[in-house]
Amino acid sequence: MTTRYSKDHEWVRVEGEVATVGITTYAQEQLGDVVFVELPEVGKTVAKGDEVAVVESVKAASEVYAPVSGEIVETNGALEGEPAKVNADAAGEGWFFKLRLSDASELEALMDEAAYKAHVEAEA
Amino acid sequence: MAGQPPETSSTPEDLKRTPLxxxxxxxxxxxxxxxxxxxxxxxxxxxxxxxxxxxxxxxxxxSHMGQALLLGPDHEAAAKALETLVPGDIASLKPGRMRYTLLLNEEGGVIDDLMVMRPADRDRDGTLLLVVNAARKDVDFAHLSSRLPAGVRLTPAPxxxxxxxxxxxxxxxxxxxxxxxxxxxxxxxxxxxxxxxxxxxxxxxxxxxxxxxxxxxxxxxxxxxxxxxxxxxxxxxxxxxxxxxxxxxAGLCLYGHELDETTSPIEADLDWTIPKRRREAGDFPGAPRILREIAEGPSRRRVGLKPEGRSIAREGAEIRRGEEVVGIVTSGGFGPSAGGAVAMGYVSRDALGADTLDLVVRGKAAPARIVPLPFVPHRYAR
CATH class of the missing domain: 3.30.1360.120 (Probable tRNA modification gtpase trme; domain 1)
Incomplete structure (x- = not known):
């Protein structure tokens, strides 16, 4: 099981054909208190780079993009009642959605942990 | 993920800093x-x-807010000078009291909202302390300075x-x-x-x-x-x-959001800042428009808006009744004490009685009700 990262601060964890997607700990720190998450509908097909979800902090709304293409197979309904899970555990319980990969080769364009860390440091 | 305002860890050199x-x-x-x-x-x-x-x-x-002293020979003269530019009652302000008022242009639009304080100390009779918005202080001070009569002057206190x-x-x-x-x-x-x-x-x-x-x-x-x-x-x-x-x-206006140079105090639901004496005299900038709006009602009014769902309407969101655009959100966000989304905005007169209006959030209609302000009761010392 590997975790890859997008330059837009999403993480992708792949198990077989299914990828779980969330935003990174760095991203939630930048957002501040998350107060609302709008999730996609299960069954929707999304292409890499599409806007799939919205995360609202007290400060502002931010789009979450699909880091890879596929079909949404599950969303994290727990975030509707407890959006603060994104702050508390961005890399775990704060996941946003799962999608069935349509092109696993897209994963190769994403960063590994070391590369993402360098990306964050460059941005900061 | 994107869309948040840029964080600035680097400091452009033209930004000012407070002593803190x-x-x-x-x-x-x-x-x-x-x-x-x-x-x-x-x-x-x-x-x-x-x-x-x-x-x-x-x-x-x-500390970014603008502070200035208005200095006249006595309170009556200083108050009279300021009253030519604001619709509030400054003359009756007692020593040691302060009042919220509005600097108005000739069309009755709001140049800024400000606090005016009269020092308690009798030795300082003729002095008024003004506190204005940071983003407006240059505009305000130039406006005031160029319109004061002989014997009354404005001294900014940077x-x-x-x-x-x-x-x-x-x-x-x-x-x-x-x-x-x-x-x-x-x-x-x-x-x-x-x-x-x-x-x-x-x-x-x-x-x-x-x-x-x-x-x-x-x-x-x-x-x-x-x-x-x-x-x-x-x-x-x-x-x-x-x-x-x-x-x-708390339902309070923020300049540049609820207030600007096109917005009148009546549209902003700040009628209470214009006392009877000033209305009867009609001796403040923009009086014809403002008195007409008091008599006939303004064409749009600032209201509180409580979205029924959880999505958050922010500044700039359209307010619709069905397909018709009837207003705009001027401030919106999550209210931690209100426990959900809260907003203020301007709604046209004929839509003020609607049971529900729609706030357009990312292209989708979020139903909202017009509610009395404030969202959280004031708890001032009384």
Whole structure:
């Protein structure tokens, strides 16, 4: 099981054909208190780079993009009642959605942990 | 993920700093550009700072705001000069009292909203202290200076800093600096010698809907005052993020959002700032429009909007009734004490009676009700 990262601060964890997607700990720190998450509908097909979800902090709304293409197979309904899970555990319980990969080769364009860390440091 | 406003860890050199900048940075504040200043938007987190202010005492650096003295030969002359530019009653302001009023243009639009304070000290008769918005101070001071009669002048006080202490524990906290502070009434002002700080102008006022105080001291004393206050365990530093969510829940206008040069006080639901004497005399800028709006009702009105769902309508969101655009959101966000989304906006007269309106959030209609302001009851000292 590997975790890859997008330059837009999403993480992708792949198990077989299914990828779980969330935003990174760095991203939630930048957002501040998350107060609302709008999730996609299960069954929707999304292409890499599409806007799939919205995360609202007290400060502002931010789009979450699909880091890879596929079909949404599950969303994290727990975030509707407890959006603060994104702050508390961005890399775990704060996941946003799962999608069935349509092109696993897209994963190769994403960063590994070391590369993402360098990306964050460059941005900061 | 994208869409958030850019965070600024690098400082453009043209941004001004308050005397407390170093303390904010040392306290781990996130600093952002605001009205030409680099200001703390948050320290620990907006929600935590907001709730702490409602429960205990929040400490705010508002030194970016513009302070100035209006100096005349006596109160009557100074008040009369200011009344030509604002619709409030300044003449009847008693020593040691303050009032909220509006600087108006000839069309009755709002150049700025401001506080006007008359010092308690009889020796300073003829002086008024003005506190204006940071982003508007240059405009305001030029407007005032060029319109004052002979014998009355405006002296900006750029070397005065300003702190706000807001929340139910404020009076208890400030009692340690001077025993008389807790006896101030709401909208009362007094010049006091604070322990460890020196001379200060203390007012019981604020911008959160809570009991609280604002303290004006010279730049070179504000660090000591900040340190004394921050050392109290009931006090937490609070940034501009929570200042905005607190004032929004309190239903208070923010210049550049609810107020601008096209908006009249009547549209903004600030009728209460224009007393009977001024209405009868009609002797303030924009009086024809404003008196007509008082008599006939304005074409649009500022209202509170409570979305029924959880999605958050922000500034700029269209307000619709069916397909028809009937207004615009001027401030919107999450209200931690209200427990959900809250907004203010302008709605056209014929849509004010609608049961529900739609706020357009990312292309989708979010139903909302027009509700009385404030969203969270004021708890001023009375």
């Amino acid at each position: 900048h170093g303390r904010h940075a040392a306290a781990g504040a996130k600093l952002v550009p605001f009205a030409g200043y680099e200001m703390p938007v948050q320290y620990r987190g907006i929600v935590a700072e907001h709730q702490w202010t409602r429960e205990k005492a929040g400490l705010f650096d508002v 070397s005065l800093a300003l702190l706000a202490v807001q929340g139910p524990a404020s009076a208890g906290v400030l009692r340690a600096l001077h025993p008389d502070i807790a006896s101030l009434a709401f909208m009362e002002a007094r010049e006091l010698a604070l322990d460890g700080v020196g001379q200060a102008i203390v007012t019981r006022s604020g911008y959160t809907g809570e009991d609280g105080f604002e303290i004006s001291v010279p730049d070179d004393k504000v660090g000591e005052l900040w340190d004394l206050l921050a050392a109290d365990e009931r006090v937490m530093p609070v940034g501009l993020g929570a200042r905005d969510s607190l004032r929004l829940e």
